[in-house]
Amino acid sequence: MSDAASPPEAKSSxxxxxxxxxxxxxxxxxxxxGAGVVAAGGxxxxxxxxxxxxxxxxxxLEGQVEVELEINGAKQKVTVEPRTTLLNAxxxxxxxxxxGTKLVCDRGSCGACTVHLDGKPVYSCMTLAVDAxxxxxxxxxxxxxxxxxxxxxxxxxxxxxxQCGFCTPGFVMAITACLERNPAASLDExxxxxxxxxxxxxxxxxxxxAALAAGxxxxxxxxx
Amino acid sequence: MTPExxxxxxxxxxxxxxxxxxxxxxxxxxxxxxMVELRTGRTRxxxxxxxxxxxxxxxxxxxxxxxxxxxxxxxxxxLRDSRVASHAPLLVAACREVGAEQIQARATLGGNLGTAxxxxxxxxxxxxxxxxxxLRSRRGAREVAVDEFLCGxxxxxxxxxxxxxxxxxxxxxxxxxxxxxxxxxRRAQSISKLTVAVALAFEGACVSAVRAAAGSVGPRTLxxxxxxxxxxxxxxxxxxxxxAAAACxxxxxxxxxxxxxxxxxxxxxxxxxxxxxxxxxxxVPACPPS
Numbered sequence: 001m002s003d004a005a006s007p008p009e010a011k012s013s014x015x016x017x018x019x020x021x022x023x024x025x026x027x028x029x030x031x032x033x034g035a036g037v038v039a040a041g042g043x044x045x046x047x048x049x050x051x052x053x054x055x056x057x058x059x060x061l062e063g064q065v066e067v068e069l070e071i072n073g074a075k076q077k078v079t080v081e082p083r084t085t086l087l088n089a090x091x092x093x094x095x096x097x098x099x100g101t102k103l104v105c106d107r108g109s110c111g112a113c114t115v116h117l118d119g120k121p122v123y124s125c126m127t128l129a130v131d132a133x134x135x136x137x138x139x140x141x142x143x144x145x146x147x148x149x150x151x152x153x154x155x156x157x158x159x160x161x162x163q164c165g166f167c168t169p170g171f172v173m174a175i176t177a178c179l180e181r182n183p184a185a186s187l188d189e190x191x192x193x194x195x196x197x198x199x200x201x202x203x204x205x206x207x208x209x210a211a212l213a214a215g216x217x218x219x220x221x222x223x224x
Numbered sequence: 225m226t227p228e229x230x231x232x233x234x235x236x237x238x239x240x241x242x243x244x245x246x247x248x249x250x251x252x253x254x255x256x257x258x259m260v261e262l263r264t265g266r267t268r269x270x271x272x273x274x275x276x277x278x279x280x281x282x283x284x285x286x287x288x289x290x291x292x293x294x295x296x297x298x299x300x301x302x303l304r305d306s307r308v309a310s311h312a313p314l315l316v317a318a319c320r321e322v323g324a325e326q327i328q329a330r331a332t333l334g335g336n337l338g339t340a341x342x343x344x345x346x347x348x349x350x351x352x353x354x355x356x357x358x359l360r361s362r363r364g365a366r367e368v369a370v371d372e373f374l375c376g377x378x379x380x381x382x383x384x385x386x387x388x389x390x391x392x393x394x395x396x397x398x399x400x401x402x403x404x405x406x407x408x409x410r411r412a413q414s415i416s417k418l419t420v421a422v423a424l425a426f427e428g429a430c431v432s433a434v435r436a437a438a439g440s441v442g443p444r445t446l447x448x449x450x451x452x453x454x455x456x457x458x459x460x461x462x463x464x465x466x467x468a469a470a471a472c473x474x475x476x477x478x479x480x481x482x483x484x485x486x487x488x489x490x491x492x493x494x495x496x497x498x499x500x501x502x503x504x505x506x507x508v509p510a511c512p513p514s
């Protein structure tokens with residue numbers, strides 16, 4: 001369900017396709033963007049229906065609504081459509097945009113959009129932004145606000161826990177929740193915790209090593 | 225058209241919204257079905273009534289007749305509730321195999337019932353437990369056995385102005401064994417090729433009562449009447465487990481070929497899985513709250 005607004009990442013200047021100087025217009029990003037629009041057209045309609053922004057409060061929501069979300073400890077007002085997913089709100093409606101949470105399957109299969117809602121991992125592509133009102137949202141950006149990596153993030157680096165990196169934020173969020181619950185989580189528990197996350201590069205063995213190493217480090221530090 | 229979304233903050237608001245435009249509305253709970261269907265265009269409702277914030281639909285409480293589970297109980301909540309673990313380990317086992325942790329945090333009991341997919345994992349468990357669903361509208365409340373409620377392929381007895389309020393899992397008999405098995409492509413995140421749920425009560429060595437149900441092997445969650453008939457009043461010998469499972473696989477299920485499996489595989493695997501399951505001495509292992 002992509003909004004008319006393009007993801008901020010798509011605003012970068014298009015890279016010409018290698019070996020095809022005659023058609024610089026067709027880029028990977030433009031292709032995906034176009035495909036996204038076609039898919040969205042099949043969903044809820046071509047036109048984004050922009051009416052007056054209203055405060056959140058009336059039970060019936062139409063057009064644009066303003067909601068207050070608590071993201072990574074800070075409250076922020078965002079204007080969204082009622083059908084806007086939390087994922088879309090984070091990436092396209094927040095200021096600054098929080099694009100660490102990735103849009104991949106957009107249908108609750110791959111886990112790249114995993115965020116924490118009140119400390120529990122959920123798929124943000126299946127959660128409406130309006131349903132996140134009153135709950136604490138934590139994204140990958142919220143783990144290392146000062147650029148100081150968490151133990152788990154550092155272990156991902158140490159153990160080569162990512163290749164293309166697209167699934168990484170989702171895996172990190174899923175495993176972070178698991179280790180917060182139990183730093184002594186077994187391999188089985190870790191595998192279970194991120195069984196809703198897919199890595200098509202096949203880095204799972206390194207991810208599991210990183211997670212177990214992080215668990216050991218957290219236990220010896222006695223917490224964070 | 226973008227659907228209008230009504231965010232109900234109380235049961236009254238939700239029922240008012242459904243009374244007003246139930247015919248055009250789709251109820252949204254955890255969103256694990258509907259959000260996908262909106263995306264694919266399979267469902268195009270004019271209106272969506274979002275009940276996620278309706279507190280009256282949450283929570284688990286003990287009643288005289290059994291355990292009452294709010295319709296918005298998520299798989300994750302049911303997995304962590306010690307009362308559910310001791311009362312209905314079958315349901316806990318089913319919850320554990322729904323999607324993955326992110327889905328379990330959002331997928332609800334009411335959503336499983338309302339969508340009424342034949343592949344819904346919680347529904348066979350509820351049928352085997354003899355659960356009843358309570359429906360509420362502005363006209364009042366009524367209770368229907370889950371087995372009757374799930375009346376066809378994605379069809380239920382819910383009227384358009386009704387909301388699934390809660391589910392009652394009746395008090396269990398003293399000597400009961402609950403059995404559950406799901407077969408999917410992988411352990412997590414897969415939609416089932418087949419599921420089977422059985423609750424067996426015993427008097428001495430003999431089976432005194434049975435309720436059994438299966439998913440993904442027919443257009444709806446199926447009650448396994450042949451199996452129940454074959455087992456009642458007999459000691460559960462290995463030979464009976466095999467013969468009853470085989471008779472059940474012949475008579476009770478109507479599997480088809482689809483994207484997830486074939487009719488042939490399902491019927492064969494069903495008989496084998498069921499026979500093995502019946503022969504398990506302890507049923508679903510006691511589930512400590514996770």
